Amino acid sequence: MKALIFAAGKGTRLKPFTDHHPKALALVNGMPLLERNIKYLQGFGINDFVINVHHFGVQIIDFLKENNYFGSTIEFSDEKDELLETGGGLVFARKLLDLGEDFLIMNADILTDLDLNAFIQFHQGKNDFATLAVSDRKSSRKLLFNSEMVLRGWLNVESGEQRLAEFNKGFKPLAFSGIHCINPRIFNKIKRTGKFSIMEEYLDLMHTEEIHGYEHQAHIIDVGRPESVLAAEKIFK
Template sequence: MKALIFAAGLGTRLRPLTDNKPKALVEVAGKTLLQRAIEKVSSAGFEEIVVNIHHFGDQIIDFLERNNNFGLDIRISDERDELLDTGGGILKARPLLEDSEPFLVYNVDVLCSLDLKKLLQWHKERKALATLVVRRRDTSRYLLFDEDMQLSGWTNIKTGEVKMARQTPKVEKFAFSGIHIIEPSVFPLITETGKFPIIHMYLRLAAQNAIYGFEDTSDLWMDLGKLEQLQVAEERLSE
């Protein structure tokens, strides 16, 4: 099975650590974020991995070569000319991801204990076009789901902005966790081009397609793209 690890980000929230290296190569408890992400997805059976690169992309290529791709089939989706955001990044990697099976998308700065095999099974049982991992946590932007956990909208609670994809009697808000499972059949449905966020595409497709949220209630999820969270993770993983 295939997985796309998003490793192209600028890592602005991790400065000064990312002034001379990509976020993916920042270390926590003796391992880079990229190595931890590779180990996480490959342990769940996703052994054909695509890594997208932009900021200090050459360093990521060198790191993978020095480690013999960790014994896996790892390919590069090169965004060094232009950073394409999440939606554009997936579209750019299309030739490397198209298959008969769903693929995993995983943010390199996520540290979690989620069972990815369970996520994949849940996705298949619902015959979803895409399944987004979500949690109940505080944030400024939320995805809105109906009682069946189908994506219905999005809101920014700071600005009051709301975007509805489907009208439902009741919605519940969840925070996106940076992990999703996507069917390759999504590619012909993508009308966006260039640089665009994946959430906008999901909202457009949700009106007529099965896009679900999977509530992650596992004991660990951290956004290591923030310095303070990186320090907490360092302490937790070193125990």
């Protein structure tokens, strides 16, 4: 299975580090986030990667070259002309991913100990084109799921704004973990082009398709701010 690692973002919340470096190379206990996630995925037998780059992308490419790609096959989806966000980045990398087999997507700034084998097995058992890893943790935005863990909405916890596929029948609010398992059938369902968030597509597609959530209790830290680096260092040695 291939994995797409989103590493293109500007990481503005991690300033001043990201004034001169990509967030994917931010250190947690002396090891760059990108290296940690490559090794994490390798632990589940994944050795074939696509990495999208934009902000200080050359630093990421040079870092991987200097480390002999950590023994993996790595292809780059270079968004040097425009940062395309998650949805646009996925579509831009289509030629590297639309190969008839499921693939994983993971944000470079997420650290987790999620059991990917169980996640992938769940996804393939549902035969979905998209399964989202989610957990019950504090977040300003939540995805809403029915009793069958099918995506039915989105909630802004702070403002109360909702986007629903149907009347809210006590849907379960869960936070997205930044990890998806995808079947390439999704490429024929995405309507947007250019720069856009993949979540916008999911929230449109939930009206006509089944997108499942996979609830887990694993550690998950979004290493997006300096204080979250300190939190990550307590868990990920």
